[in-house]
Amino acid sequence: MTDSGVRILITGGGGFLGQSVARALLARGGLASEPGGRTALARLTLFDQAFSIEPIQDARVQYVTGDVLDRELLSRTCAAGVDAVFHLASVVSAGAEADFDLGMRVNLDGMRAVLDTCRRQNAPPRLVFTSSVAAFGGALPETVLDTTAATPQSSYGTQKVIGELLVNDCTRKGYVDGRTLRLPTIVVRPGKPNRAASGFMSNILREPIKGEAAVCPVPRDARMWILSPQRAVDALVHAMELPAGAWGGNRTLNAPGITVSVEQALNALARIAGRDAAARVRFERDAAIENIVLSWPVQFATDRAERLGFKADRGIDEIIEAHIRG
Amino acid sequence: MTDSGVRILITGGGGFLGQSVARALLARGGLASEPGGRTALARLTLFDQAFSIEPIQDARVQYVTGDVLDRELLSRTCAAGVDAVFHLASVVSAGAEADFDLGMRVNLDGMRAVLDTCRRQNAPPRLVFTSSVAAFGGALPETVLDTTAATPQSSYGTQKVIGELLVNDCTRKGYVDGRTLRLPTIVVRPGKPNRAASGFMSNILREPIKGEAAVCPVPRDARMWILSPQRAVDALVHAMELPAGAWGGNRTLNAPGITVSVEQALNALARIAGRDAAARVRFERDAAIENIVLSWPVQFATDRAERLGFKADRGIDEIIEAHIRG
Numbered sequence: 268m269t270d271s272g273v274r275i276l277i278t279g280g281g282g283f284l285g286q287s288v289a290r291a292l293l294a295r296g297g298l299a300s301e302p303g304g305r306t307a308l309a310r311l312t313l314f315d316q317a318f319s320i321e322p323i324q325d326a327r328v329q330y331v332t333g334d335v336l337d338r339e340l341l342s343r344t345c346a347a348g349v350d351a352v353f354h355l356a357s358v359v360s361a362g363a364e365a366d367f368d369l370g371m372r373v374n375l376d377g378m379r380a381v382l383d384t385c386r387r388q389n390a391p392p393r394l395v396f397t398s399s400v401a402a403f404g405g406a407l408p409e410t411v412l413d414t415t416a417a418t419p420q421s422s423y424g425t426q427k428v429i430g431e432l433l434v435n436d437c438t439r440k441g442y443v444d445g446r447t448l449r450l451p452t453i454v455v456r457p458g459k460p461n462r463a464a465s466g467f468m469s470n471i472l473r474e475p476i477k478g479e480a481a482v483c484p485v486p487r488d489a490r491m492w493i494l495s496p497q498r499a500v501d502a503l504v505h506a507m508e509l510p511a512g513a514w515g516g517n518r519t520l521n522a523p524g525i526t527v528s529v530e531q532a533l534n535a536l537a538r539i540a541g542r543d544a545a546a547r548v549r550f551e552r553d554a555a556i557e558n559i560v561l562s563w564p565v566q567f568a569t570d571r572a573e574r575l576g577f578k579a580d581r582g583i584d585e586i587i588e589a590h591i592r593g
Numbered sequence: 594m595t596d597s598g599v600r601i602l603i604t605g606g607g608g609f610l611g612q613s614v615a616r617a618l619l620a621r622g623g624l625a626s627e628p629g630g631r632t633a634l635a636r637l638t639l640f641d642q643a644f645s646i647e648p649i650q651d652a653r654v655q656y657v658t659g660d661v662l663d664r665e666l667l668s669r670t671c672a673a674g675v676d677a678v679f680h681l682a683s684v685v686s687a688g689a690e691a692d693f694d695l696g697m698r699v700n701l702d703g704m705r706a707v708l709d710t711c712r713r714q715n716a717p718p719r720l721v722f723t724s725s726v727a728a729f730g731g732a733l734p735e736t737v738l739d740t741t742a743a744t745p746q747s748s749y750g751t752q753k754v755i756g757e758l759l760v761n762d763c764t765r766k767g768y769v770d771g772r773t774l775r776l777p778t779i780v781v782r783p784g785k786p787n788r789a790a791s792g793f794m795s796n797i798l799r800e801p802i803k804g805e806a807a808v809c810p811v812p813r814d815a816r817m818w819i820l821s822p823q824r825a826v827d828a829l830v831h832a833m834e835l836p837a838g839a840w841g842g843n844r845t846l847n848a849p850g851i852t853v854s855v856e857q858a859l860n861a862l863a864r865i866a867g868r869d870a871a872a873r874v875r876f877e878r879d880a881a882i883e884n885i886v887l888s889w890p891v892q893f894a895t896d897r898a899e900r901l902g903f904k905a906d907r908g909i910d911e912i913i914e915a916h917i918r919g
Contacts, residue, residue, distance in 0.1 A: 367766060371705075379697075405842060416742035418843070425762040429755050436751040440693060516731060517744070 272309025273298050274348055278335050278381060279355035280313025283458055284397070286320055287500045288353055289313055293325055298351060299508040312344060315356065335377035341384040351507055352394045354381050359463040360401055360559055363423035374426035378433055386442035395506045396434050398427040398449040398519065400492050404562035411564040413521060413571045420562040431519045438518050446506045446514055451494040451524030452563075454532075455590040464559040468493065472532060472587060475547040476540050483529055484553035490528045490565040494579065495586045502577050513575055523569040523579035535583045539591070598635025599624050600674055604661050604707060605681035606639025609784055610723070612646055613826045614679055615639055619651055624677060625834040638670060641682065661703035667710040677833055678720045680707050685789040686727055686885055689749035700752035704759055712768035721832045722760050724753040724775040724845065726818050730888035737890040739847060739897045746888040757845045764844050772832045772840055777820040777850030778889075780858075781916040790885040794819065798858060798913060801873040802866050809855055810879035816854045816891040820905065821912045828903050839901055849895040849905035861909045865917070 275292060279285045289311060292298070297308040313323075314331045322330065333340040335356040356377055363370025378396070385392050403411055404420030419425045427449075434445035456469035467484050468491050474481035494502070502522050514520075537545035569577070580586050601618060605611045615637060618624070623634040639649075640657045648656065659666040661682040682703055689696025704722070711718050729737055730746030745751045753775075760771035782795035793810050794817050800807035820828070828848050840846075863871035895903070906912050 414742055416740055419758065419762070420765070420842075422762050422766065425758050429758055432745065432751050432755055436745070436748050439746070440748065516746075 273300075273306045273350045274310045274312075275308065275351045275353070276312045276314060276345065276349050277353045277355060278314045278377075279353075279357060280330075281315030281318040281320060282355060283456060283496075284453070284499065284503075285313060285315065285353070285355045286323075287496055288355070288503055289323060289328070291500045291504060293323065293327065295504070298504070310347075312349075314341075314344060336372060336380055338380045338383065341380055342387065345384050345388065349385075349388060349392050350390075352381065352385060352392050353503060353507070354378065354394060354396045357397070357427075358423070360399075360421060360423040361464040361556070362462040363426060364421055364464075364555075364559060365462075367422055370422050370426055374423070375429055378430040382433055382437045382443060386437065391441055391443050393507055394434065394443045394445045395503055396430055396445060396447045397503070398431050398447050399424065400449060400451055400563045401559075402428045402431070402449055403564045407564050409566060411521065411567045413569070421559050423559075435518045439516070444511050445518050446509070447519045448502055448506050448522045449520065450499055450502070450522050451492040453496055453499050454491070454493040454527075454586060456496065457590070464556045465491065465563075467556065467560075468527075468529070468532065471529070471548045472536055472590065475536060475544040476587075476591060478544075478547075480547045480549065482551050483548050484551060484556040485529065485560060486552070487530045487533075487550070488528055489561060490526055491560070492524045492563070492565050492567060493527050493583075493586070494522065494524045495589060497589060498578060498580055505575075505577060509575060520572050520575070520577075521567050521569050523572050523577050524567065525579050525582065526566050527583045532583055532587075535587055539584060539587050599626075599632045599676045600636045600638075601634065601677045601679070602638045602640060602671065602675045603679045603681060604640045604703075605683060606656075607641030607644040607646060608681060609782060609822075610779070610825065610829075611639060611641065611679070611681045612649075613822055614681070614829055615649060615654070617826045617830060619649065619653065621830070624830070636673075638675075640667075640670060662698060662706055664706045664709065667706055668713065671710050671714065675711075675714060675718050676716075678707065678711060678718050679829060679833070680704065680720060680722045683723070683753075684749070686725075686747060686749040687790040687882070688788040689752060690747055690790075690881075690885060691788075693748055696748050696752055700749070701755055704756045708759055708763045708769060712763065717767055717769045719833055720760065720769045720771040721829055722756055722771060722773045723829070724757050724773050725750065726775060726777055726889045727885075728754045728757070728775055729890045733890050735892065737847065737893045739895070747885050749885075761844045765842070770837050771844050772835070773845045774828055774832050774848045775846065776825055776828070776848050777818040779822055779825050780817070780819040780853075780912060782822065783916075790882045791817065791889075793882065793886075794853075794855070794858065797855070797874045798862055798916065801862060801870040802913075802917060804870075804873075806873045806875065808877050809874050810877060810882040811855060811886060812878070813856045813859075813876070814854055815887060816852055817886070818850045818889070818891050818893060819853055819909075819912070820848065820850045821915060823915060824904060824906055831901075831903060835901060846898050846901070846903075847893050847895050849898050849903050850893065851905050851908065852892050853909045858909055858913075861913055865910060865913050 401424030438445040452465040626632040727750030764771040778791040
């Protein structure tokens with residue numbers, strides 16, 4: 268990090284998570300630097316294919332519209348230097364399953380373009396990459412441990428694990444100071460449904476609260492490993508702020524979360540928003556969604572993450588209440 | 594496989610392993626097909642950057658000289674159809690560590706080019722891919738199990754694990770019927786030393802037997818997980834012949850091997866080729882080689898491979914004796 272302030276790049280900066288991280292960084296005013304001080308935010312660059320959201324009005328923020336595969340644009344964007352990169356740009360699970368080539372391009376070639384851009388910096392930037400519970404699947408132990416082998420059962424999960432491996436190797440080579448978080452499914456996601464196969468868990472809470480109907484494509488007893496948007500943002504910023512020594516040689520981490528079934532979520536919804544709200548959800552099974560989502564693990568022991576100071580939500584009620592508060 | 598005979602492609606067909614597999618296939622006359630019969634070999638295409646060896650004289654063999662990254666050449670090579678691919682082309686361990694970009698190009702982009710070529714066939718070809726013990730490293734259990742997480746500590750190992758993931762995912766998608774073998778270090782490799790960091794274990798046996806001096810870059814008590822060339826060829830052909838159902842959803846397999854220390858190898862050399870031969874080895878430590886090779890695991894429990902019929906050598910004496918017989 269430079270003395271004149273930290274320069275941060277967020278790929279996928281127009282997305283929900285990118286925008287949330289951007290707002291958190293602006294509110295904090297920078298990043299904690301090695302000895303526990305804070306390095307002021309000098310520049311925050313949001314890079315995305317398109318920005319459909321209301322732009323953040325802040326002199327420190329700049330917008331770059333383009334493709335994460337466009338190495339020349341990435342290179343120009345980082346020409347004045349970059350100290351920290353949140354690489355969030357990604358084709359989501361159902362999208363990568365429906366269009367294999369698109370997933371490979373964005374999730375694999377995009378990752379390589381970002382890593383190559385970091386490598387060409389004078390000093391290796393810190394990089395936070397978001398992987399996913401989709402790194403796991405198939406025959407799994409009841410509780411996934413920090414040592415459990417990645418066994419992705421989807422193209423999305425495969426591409427995320429490949430990204431983890433590249434982040435690890437490029438860190439070992441000194442090209443970047445990388446940190447990968449395998450995030451739980453984020454619930455309650457605000458805004459409109461996206462192509463994430465796991466999106467229904469947000470839909471069946473968010474839509475009924477707004478008075479709208481929602482469809483649940485999996486059975487009532489289906490469970491998920493989830494984290495609230497606020498905790499996810501905290502985790503990404505914490506991953507960036509931790510010193511390299513805390514990470515050691517293994518730069519991939521299972522983030523904490525909580526296990527919640529559809530039934531538990533709907534019961535909490537009924538408690539908090541009323542029985543009428545919960546009644547707005549109807550069940551209509553979707554084999555394509557089930558195949559992806561039900562292959563993911565639902566329970567982890569995240570000892571390493573907890574030792575490193577990452578935190579889960581206390582329960583689904585807290586998550587729903589925070590969503591309603593907005 | 595077609596009724597008119599099986600068409601086989603070997604990438605890295607000019608290398609030691611590619612040539613050995615080619616000779617084995619020609620001698621066998623084809624591949625066992627699903628019900629246990631044999632499908633005659635119609636065409637065997639050896640694809641490599643260069644062929645420095647004496648060409649095999651056989652009407653069924655054709656040579657293609659080119660780069661495994663050259664998708665157009667691969668496509669033309671497979672235009673008349675291909676039923677089975679041995680993808681052996683690779684930048685070896687020390688080479689991929691010394692030149693990161695070369696390793697990424699050949700080991701990752703080359704793999705993708707081969708998979709894309711397979712995907713464009715009318716029926717998904719079988720594909721055997723060679724991964725390595727370099728998939729593992731760092732803090733490992735004393736015995737690596739079939740469920741142990743891949744933790745590569747070199748760019749070569751990283752690129753091999755990425756290849757495994759892509760083979761698995763492309764198999765799941767129905768683009769190819771892939772099978773990956775994580776091979777032990779092959780000992781005794783014939784011919785000249787190559788850039789494989791593990792090559793010394795062959796050198797310290799092969800060179801003294803020829804009456805030449807050899808250098809051992811690791812300590813006497815260093816151990817390795819090894820397999821003879823003959824067993825490696827048998828394993829690759831067996832991996833190809835096993836029906837898809839035997840593999841199931843997990844297409845990556847730790848191949849059997851035996852654990853041998855430098856000391857045990859030199860003692861066996863003295864027993865078989867005489868004390869004079871063993872005295873031709875001098876020790877001269879090399880940190881770069883040690884960093885790569887000593888990060889690899891030396892002991893596996895290969896239950897799954899044994900259930901599937903893969904076999905290890907009986908001991909280092911048998912391996913040295915077979916090498917001397919040639």
